[in-house]
Amino acid sequence: MLPLSLHSNRVASTFIRSHVIRNRIWTRRAHLRTLTTLAIETSCDDTSVAILSSSEQDGTQVHFHEKITANNDAYNGIHPLVALHSHRANLAPLIEKALKQCPSQIDFISATRGPGMRSNLAVGLDTAKGLALGLNIPFLGVHHMQAHALTPRLVLAMNAPPSSVDDVVQPAFPFLTVLVSGGHTMLIDSAGLTDHSILAETCDIALGDCLDKAARAILPRDLLQAPYGKALEDFAFPQAPLDYDYTAPTRRKEELEYRQTRWYWGLKPVFADSKGGMKTSRRMAYSFAGLLSAVERLLLRKTAPDGHLTDEQRKQEEISVDERRDLAREIQRVAFEHLASRVLLHLSSMSSVPSINTMVVSGGVASNQYLRHIMRSMLDARGYTHIKLEFPPVELCTDNALMIAWTGLEMWRAGYRSDLDIEPIRKWSMDPKAEDGGILGVGGWRHDGQS
Ligand code: AMP
Numbered sequence: 546m547l548p549l550s551l552h553s554n555r556v557a558s559t560f561i562r563s564h565v566i567r568n569r570i571w572t573r574r575a576h577l578r579t580l581t582t583l584a585i586e587t588s589c590d591d592t593s594v595a596i597l598s599s600s601e602q603d604g605t606q607v608h609f610h611e612k613i614t615a616n617n618d619a620y621n622g623i624h625p626l627v628a629l630h631s632h633r634a635n636l637a638p639l640i641e642k643a644l645k646q647c648p649s650q651i652d653f654i655s656a657t658r659g660p661g662m663r664s665n666l667a668v669g670l671d672t673a674k675g676l677a678l679g680l681n682i683p684f685l686g687v688h689h690m691q692a693h694a695l696t697p698r699l700v701l702a703m704n705a706p707p708s709s710v711d712d713v714v715q716p717a718f719p720f721l722t723v724l725v726s727g728g729h730t731m732l733i734d735s736a737g738l739t740d741h742s743i744l745a746e747t748c749d750i751a752l753g754d755c756l757d758k759a760a761r762a763i764l765p766r767d768l769l770q771a772p773y774g775k776a777l778e779d780f781a782f783p784q785a786p787l788d789y790d791y792t793a794p795t796r797r798k799e800e801l802e803y804r805q806t807r808w809y810w811g812l813k814p815v816f817a818d819s820k821g822g823m824k825t826s827r828r829m830a831y832s833f834a835g836l837l838s839a840v841e842r843l844l845l846r847k848t849a850p851d852g853h854l855t856d857e858q859r860k861q862e863e864i865s866v867d868e869r870r871d872l873a874r875e876i877q878r879v880a881f882e883h884l885a886s887r888v889l890l891h892l893s894s895m896s897s898v899p900s901i902n903t904m905v906v907s908g909g910v911a912s913n914q915y916l917r918h919i920m921r922s923m924l925d926a927r928g929y930t931h932i933k934l935e936f937p938p939v940e941l942c943t944d945n946a947l948m949i950a951w952t953g954l955e956m957w958r959a960g961y962r963s964d965l966d967i968e969p970i971r972k973w974s975m976d977p978k979a980e981d982g983g984i985l986g987v988g989g990w991r992h993d994g995q996s
């Protein structure tokens with residue numbers, strides 16, 4: 546039965562609320578007046594509302610940003626009905642609160658159109674249509690993944706110094722994005738506002754999912770608390786080290802080498818012994834399910850080799866905290882090296898295409914300090930010291946309405962609006978070469994040449 550008493554976690558993004566940041570990011574013509582949007586995000590388990598405006602005088606200004614996350618602690622993942630109930634209960638009160646804090650006139654409403662859970666998206670999209678009709682203003686359906694990809698542009702716009710006279714939004718296209726969350730693992734080539742090619746994505750589970758499940762298997766019970774990925778990091782490195790005692794592989798061959806630990810086990814690099822050898826190991830894809838089951842198998846073998854241990858034997862076989870800690874470190878090392886390896890494969894294959902100077906690493910897992918260290922070390926070890934790594938603050942890495950507002954503003958400035966009859970989209974690519982035609986391929990767009 547669906548529990549009706551939801552204890553929602555209120556995550557007030559105070560660090561950005563009432564935070565006036567000036568910048569000059571839009572083209573001269575677009576600076577002419579302030580543009581304000583109210584944005585809604587309901588694609589998964591976060592109900593979020595933001596009001597964002599931009600103008601030449603005041604730069605990028607956040608008037609309101611809050612989110613409420615459905616409590617799914619009782620479930621092994623997100624329960625769609627619990628999330629749906631949370632959206633229905635929390636969205637309208639959040640909008641009411643936002644409108645009370647909005648100092649200026651709202652020009653249009655933005656809402657996530659997809660991809661995501663259809664009925665959850667519908668709560669936000671239908672509310673957005675109602676608001677737009679009630680206020681007699683247009684509305685714009687936003688692609689959720691495009692919004693994740695554009696988040697670094699939002700962050701840099703927010704942080705740009707008041708004296709900045711740069712007319713181009715930074716980071717300028719093209720740039721690379723690695724999106725690592727509980728549901729996604731993607732390497733994206735962002736070539737333009739609506740042109741985001743997926744270079745690699747997971748063929749089984751997401752990196753966040755893998756780390757969450759590994760934490761449940763490895764961590765002593767009393768240390769297991771959400772977010773599990775963070776618990777795994779804290780267990781592996783109780784004191785965040787300045788030096789991780791980590792040496793990045795300097796050649797592709799080294800990446801595929803098996804490293805045995807002092808406990809006589811090791812975790813094989815992903816794709817290292819896939820049929821087809823080197824060729825298959827160069828697949829532009831991610832995979833974390835095999836790594837997770839290797840860890841689970843290792844723990845199972847250690848705790849009950851044949852399932853018939855006496856209590857005394859079980860005690861002897863019990864894995865020490867030190868060994869568990871090494872396992873926590875190793876699964877992260879292997880997973881993060883795999884993540885970085887596809888970036889290196891892509892960079893080494895692009896001799897003739899424009900060079901990349903910026904790579905954004907975003908999503909909940911991007912807050913992991915070991916991941917950041919490994920990504921930087923591997924880029925440096927292969928001669929990509931010039932590539933700047935950007936890590937948006939965690940509050941903006943995870944699902945939020947501010948990124949929807951920003952994408953709404955960017956799309957609006959480019960002349961796009963949505964028809965009132967658009968529907969939520971469960972699966973929606975952002976790649977123009979995909980079967981559905983990507984962001985603009987799905988229809989329901991109107992282009993206003995007067996923007
Ligand atoms: P998201 O799906 O973007 O909301 O991110 C949630 C995912 O990020 C979950 O799988 C978390 O366990 C994971 N996560 C959060 N913090 C960390 C961390 N410090 N290290 C690794 N994973 C993390």
Ligand code: ZN
Pocket residue numbers: 689693726943944
């Ligand atoms: Zn998301």
